[in-house]
Amino acid sequence: xxxxxxxxxxxKNYGAxxxxxxxxxxxxxxxxxxxxxxxxxxxxxxISMLSTLYQPTSGDAQxxxxxxxxxPMQVKRAIGVVPQxxxxxxxxxxxxxxxxxxxxxxxxxxxxxxxxxEVLEQIGLTDKARDKVKTYSGGMKRRVxxxxxxxxxxxxxxxxxxxxxxxxxxxxxxLDTVKDLNQHGMTVLYTTHYMEEAEELSNRVGIIDHGELIxxxxxxxLTKQVGExxxxxxxxxxxxxxxxxxxALKGLPNVLDINVVNAxxxxxxSSAKDILASVVGAANARGIKIHSIDIREPNLEAVFLHLxxxxxxD
Amino acid sequence: xxxTFIIGFKDLKLAFRDRAAxxxxxxxPFLVTxxxxxxxxxxxxxDQSGAxxxxxxxxxxxxxxxxxxxxxxxxxxxxxDLLEPTASSDAEAARRQVDEDQIVAAIIIxxxxxxxVIPTNGVASSxxxxxxxxxxxxxxxxxxxxxxxxGFLARIDEMQIGGLTSxxxxxxxxxxxxxxxxxxxxxxxxxxxxxxxxxxxxAAIKINSSTTATETxxxxxxxxxxxxxALMFLMxxxxxxxxxxxxxxxxxxxxxxxxxxxxxxxILGGKIxxxxxTGLAQMLILIGASSLFFQLKWGDALGxxxxxxxxxxxxxxxxxxxxxxxxxxxxxxxxGTAVMLIFAVLGGSFFQLSNMPPIMQAFSKITPNAWxxxxxxxxxxxxxxxxxxxxxxxxxxxxxxxxxxxxALFGKKNLAQK
Numbered sequence: 001x002x003x004x005x006x007x008x009x010x011x012k013n014y015g016a017x018x019x020x021x022x023x024x025x026x027x028x029x030x031x032x033x034x035x036x037x038x039x040x041x042x043x044x045x046x047i048s049m050l051s052t053l054y055q056p057t058s059g060d061a062q063x064x065x066x067x068x069x070x071x072p073m074q075v076k077r078a079i080g081v082v083p084q085x086x087x088x089x090x091x092x093x094x095x096x097x098x099x100x101x102x103x104x105x106x107x108x109x110x111x112x113x114x115x116x117x118e119v120l121e122q123i124g125l126t127d128k129a130r131d132k133v134k135t136y137s138g139g140m141k142r143r144v145x146x147x148x149x150x151x152x153x154x155x156x157x158x159x160x161x162x163x164x165x166x167x168x169x170x171x172x173x174x175l176d177t178v179k180d181l182n183q184h185g186m187t188v189l190y191t192t193h194y195m196e197e198a199e200e201l202s203n204r205v206g207i208i209d210h211g212e213l214i215x216x217x218x219x220x221x222l223t224k225q226v227g228e229x230x231x232x233x234x235x236x237x238x239x240x241x242x243x244x245x246x247x248a249l250k251g252l253p254n255v256l257d258i259n260v261v262n263a264x265x266x267x268x269x270s271s272a273k274d275i276l277a278s279v280v281g282a283a284n285a286r287g288i289k290i291h292s293i294d295i296r297e298p299n300l301e302a303v304f305l306h307l308x309x310x311x312x313x314d
Numbered sequence: 315x316x317x318t319f320i321i322g323f324k325d326l327k328l329a330f331r332d333r334a335a336x337x338x339x340x341x342x343p344f345l346v347t348x349x350x351x352x353x354x355x356x357x358x359x360x361d362q363s364g365a366x367x368x369x370x371x372x373x374x375x376x377x378x379x380x381x382x383x384x385x386x387x388x389x390x391x392x393x394x395d396l397l398e399p400t401a402s403s404d405a406e407a408a409r410r411q412v413d414e415d416q417i418v419a420a421i422i423i424x425x426x427x428x429x430x431v432i433p434t435n436g437v438a439s440s441x442x443x444x445x446x447x448x449x450x451x452x453x454x455x456x457x458x459x460x461x462x463x464x465g466f467l468a469r470i471d472e473m474q475i476g477g478l479t480s481x482x483x484x485x486x487x488x489x490x491x492x493x494x495x496x497x498x499x500x501x502x503x504x505x506x507x508x509x510x511x512x513x514x515x516x517a518a519i520k521i522n523s524s525t526t527a528t529e530t531x532x533x534x535x536x537x538x539x540x541x542x543x544a545l546m547f548l549m550x551x552x553x554x555x556x557x558x559x560x561x562x563x564x565x566x567x568x569x570x571x572x573x574x575x576x577x578x579x580x581i582l583g584g585k586i587x588x589x590x591x592t593g594l595a596q597m598l599i600l601i602g603a604s605s606l607f608f609q610l611k612w613g614d615a616l617g618x619x620x621x622x623x624x625x626x627x628x629x630x631x632x633x634x635x636x637x638x639x640x641x642x643x644x645x646x647x648x649x650g651t652a653v654m655l656i657f658a659v660l661g662g663s664f665f666q667l668s669n670m671p672p673i674m675q676a677f678s679k680i681t682p683n684a685w686x687x688x689x690x691x692x693x694x695x696x697x698x699x700x701x702x703x704x705x706x707x708x709x710x711x712x713x714x715x716x717x718x719x720x721x722a723l724f725g726k727k728n729l730a731q732k
Contacts, residue, residue, distance in 0.1 A: 051573045076575040087566035089324070091331040103320050104574040148570070 001028040003062075004156050004187050005050070010059035012045050012211075019045045021211040022059065027156070027189060027204075032182050034198040035191040036300060037208035038310075043191035044084060046208070047160050050189070051081045064155050077106075080154030082146050084161045090134035094125050094144045097133060098151060105152035115151055123147040123177070139170025146177060157181065159190045163197065175200060195300045207304055214307050223298040226306040229256060232267040232279065233294040233311075240288045248282045259309045266305055317576050321584025322591050325558060329551075329592045338550050339596045343543040344603060350539035351608065367398040368455045369417040371408040374401065378428030380470060384421070384444075387466055396458065409447050418455040419448040421463060431470055455535070457666065536610050537694035538687075542663035544600040545625065545683045549657055551596050552626075552633025553650020555589030561643045582724060586717075589633055593626035613693030617702050621693065621709075625686035628709035631716025632657075632682065638723035657681040685709050 005027040012020040020042045027033045035043045048054040050061055052072040061068045064078040088097050098116045107115060120126045123143040133141060142162060149157055159178065163171045178201055182188055192198055198205050199219055207215040207222070215222055236242055242260045249267055250258055254275050257268040269275050272295040283290050296302055305311055329335055372388050374381045388399040400417075402408050408420035422445040430442040446463060448456035562568035562585075571581050601618065604610040612618045636653060640646040658664060660674065661683025667675055678684035689705035 048569075053569055053572055073575050073577075076573060079573075081570065081573040083566055083570060085566045087570040089328060089567065091328050092324075096327075100320065100324055101570075101574070104317060104571060104576050106575060 001030055003027065004029040005033075005061065005063050005189065007046075007050070007061040008059055010046065010049055010061060011057045012042075012049060012054060013057040019211050020049070020056075023208070023211075023213045024059075025206050025213060025216055027187060029155070029187050030182070030185060031203040032178065032188045032190060032201050034202040034205045035189065035208050036193070036195065036198040036205050036304070037191075038193050041193075041208045042211040043193075043208055044160055045211075047081075047158050047189065047191060051079055051158055052076060077152075078155045080149035080152065080157040082149040082157065082159040082162050084164060086141050086145050088133050088141065088144055088148070091132060093130045093132055094120065094136075094147070095129040097144060098147060101148040102151045107152060115153075119147045119150055122150065122180075124173070137170075138166050139173065142166055142170060142174060143177075146174065150181070154186070156187045156189065159188060161191055161193070163192070163194070195304070199300055205300060207300070207307065209304075209308050215303060219300065222300060222303045226268070226298050226302045228298060229268050229270055229302075230272040230298065231296040231302050231305060232269060232272045232275070233296060234265040234267065234279065234283075235291045235293075236263050236265065236283070237289050237291060238263050242288075244286055245283055245288050248286065249279060252278050252282070257306075259305065261310055264311065266311070268302075268306070317580045318583040318587055321571075321581060322587030325555065325585065325588025326591045326595060328558070329554065329588075330595070335551075335554055339547060339554075339592075340599060340603075343547040343600055346543045347536060347540045347600075347604065347608075350543070351536050368396060368458060369398045369400070370459050371400045371402050371411060371417050371420045373403060373405045373408050373420060373422040375403065375405065375425040376423040376427040377425075380428040380431055381423040384423060384463075384466055387462065388421070393462070397462075405445075412447050412449050415449060417449070419446060419459045421446055421459070536604065536608050537612070538666075538691065540600065540604040540608070540610055541612075541687055541690035542658075542683070544597055545629075545661065545686050546654060546658040546663045548593050548597060548626065548629050549632065549654035549683070550650065551593045552589055552629045553636055553646055553654065555585070555592055555630070556633040556637030556640075556650065557643045557646040558588070559585045559637050560640065560646060564643065582721075586630065586634065589630045590626055593629060594622065597622045597626060611694065612690070613696065614698055617693050617697070617699045618690075620699070620706060621686060621689040621702055624706040624709035624713075625682050625689075627713035628682035628685070628716075629713075631713035631720070634720035635716050635723075638720040657683050660684070662687050679708070680712075682709055682712060685712070 003026045005025075007023060007025050010020055010023045011018070023042070023046055025033075035046065037043050045054065049056045050063065050068060052068050052075055056069065060070075063075045066074040066078065068075050089100070092100065095116060098119055099112065102112045102116055117126070120129050123146060125140060125143060125147075128136070128140065133144060136144070146159070146162060149159070162178075163174050166174075175197060178188060178190065182201075188201075190197070190201055202219065204216065204218050205222060206213050215225065234245075236245070240263065242263060242265050246258050246260050246265055249255055249265070252275050254270045255267055256270065259266045259268075267275070267279065276293070276295075279293075280290065301311065329339070370388065372385050374385050376382075385399075385401065387393070388397060393399075402420075405420070405422045408417075408422065411417045412420050424442050424445070427442050427444065430440065444463070444467070446460060448460065450456075559568075559582075562571070568581070572578065601612055601622070605612065632653065633650070636649050637646050640649060660678045661667075661681035662670075662678060663683055667678055667684060667687075670678070685705040685708045689702040692701045692705075
């Protein structure tokens with residue numbers, strides 16, 4: 001498969017602050033590529049540069065063979081953008097919004113009309129097409145927000161955290177829509193801080209933190225980095241002293257690594273079940289109350305934890 | 315270009331779907347105009363042809379040639395539709411009627427007024443002035459009466475100066491001695507009256523009557539108030555439109571527009587076109603409504619359309635400048651409202667510019683209100699296209715300069731790329 005996106009050492013500075021620090025990656029035509037990282041990691045800034053909204057401080061990217069710096073108009077014709085925040089005219093109906101945005105992408109006449117009807121069908125809003133967007137639920141608005149990005153059948157669709165702040169049912173519908181679009185040949189660059197979404201959707205994942213792409217690969221390739229190990233996550237009280245417990249746990253058999261972040265201790269182990277009783281005993285011996293214990297199979301969260309020493313949600 | 319139009323029409327549609335905006339764009343100016351019409355008695359008459367019947371009391375304490383002539387002027391048939399004059403001999407009662415809002419004005423001609431103007435038997439009294447006691451709550455009607463009075467007095471001045479010039483020339487040529495001057499003046503006055511020429515029939519008074527006759531047909535207080543209010547609220551509309559530029563940025567639709575294959579010039583052009591279209595629609599609806607409901611005659615149709623376009627263009631320039639200087643939509647809203655009110659006052663929407671101090675009149679030239687109001691008044695009084703060329707030129711120039719300044723400021727803001 002040919003690369004539809006080739007990013008070369010993309011940098012974005014705001015004064016002395018470096019929001020994106022030389023990111024490089026490729027996306028092949030037909031795949032779903034997720035940029036996974038916590039809030040403030042640089043996902044939206046990266047997507048904003050790729051969609052030509054922000055001028056890179058240095059570096060470049062080729063989208064469908066066009067430079068985002070030198071040929072922004074050609075790039076805009078090749079991409080669709082679904083922004084993180086709703087970007088719709090709430091006093092217009094869904095249909096009026098789609099017609100307007102379709103015209104902005106150069107569609108007109110019967111082709112526009114037919115495409116608007118298709119997209120309404122695709123996002124399941126044909127029946128409500130003439131209602132003003134402001135009367136819709138949050139999930140319905142999100143669907144229109146996605147629909148706008150699909151109107152001109154872009155070769156590459158940027159979706160910037162499209163499920164933030166919506167109910168589980170709408171979230172499910174959006175994830176299914178992304179998969180459906182991909183099955184129909186659309187390439188998707190999807191940013192999220194939800195590990196589960198990246199795991200469910202992506203062919204490949206790039207993990208981004210503090211403006212740096214710290215890992216990239218398929219889910220299998222990434223989890224290999226933390227091996228077959230499991231992670232035991234202990235949540236203790238805010239007033240407890242985690243350092244003393246962490247020191248005690250280091251001495252237990254099968255414990256490979258320990259990280260402490262605030263009131264959370266993550267214990268990387270070759271067998272969580274085998275050390276569970278010892279961990280609880282160590283805590284009790286020191287009078288430390290454990291609020292909850294999670295056992296994590298090797299996953300992207302564990303990879304992130306392994307690479308950064310922090311949980312993805314921090 | 316097509317995308318510019320599409321964005322403009324989208325903004326027009328959005329403006330007309332915003333109930334709060336509609337109230338301020340259309341309902342408010344219409345209702346304020348109706349209110350002004352009621353205050354000025356525009357709707358109180360039964361005659362719908364434009365008759366005003368302004369109630370005025372003339373107190374003639376002079377009872378001599380000029381005082382009687384002035385009473386005749388106010389009772390002339392030419393002014394019958396315009397004025398509703400009543401004679402009285404009680405100055406205090408007349409003033410009281412004005413204070414109680416029963417009449418628009420009282421004209422009090424003091425005793426000895428004629429003698430102060432035309433010395434008789436060689437005896438000249440000290441200058442005496444006619445008192446014009448007007449109701450401040452009815453400025454337009456009072457202004458009409460004062461115009462008639464000023465015209466009459468201007469003619470009296472002309473006659474007085476003419477008489478003095480004649481006497482001076484007679485002395486200079488040696489035909490009479492300085493001691494005979496008073497006697498000669500009295501003779502001239504007597505001959506003037508004996509010649510059958512009444513003051514009411516003098517050329518100047520006729521000219522004035524003819525002017526007021528035109529006003530009877532065409533001058534309508536609403537012809538001042540309707541454009542005044544429309545222009546005042548036009549300033550609201552342009553700041554509302556300007557606000558939408560910044561609102562699109564905060565609500566995310568501007569970045570999304572910039573992510574489409576649409577240039578920033580097309581987008582900004584579309585937003586400006588949207589402001590212009592909305593202002594134009596507002597003005598034309600208000601003009602149409604006032605013509606339909608009040609039978610208001612705005613004058614030459616082509617002139618009105620061109621003047622409206624120029625006024626909206628000039629006002630749009632101000633809306634853009636406010637937007638370019640503001641950081642948030644809320645700032646545009648608050649500054650826009652302040653500018654709307656300041657321009658309304660400065661531009662003569664509340665008070666006639668002629669009654670303002672010279673410095674205020676000079677400042678009024680920066681407002682689209684003053685220029686446009688000047689044009690609308692000209693058209694309402696029968697002026698044609700050529701007569702409104704100066705205000706149209708001024709408004710277009712104003713708009714152009716403001717557009718250029720705003721474009722430079724928007725360029726610095728760099729809405730397109732960060």
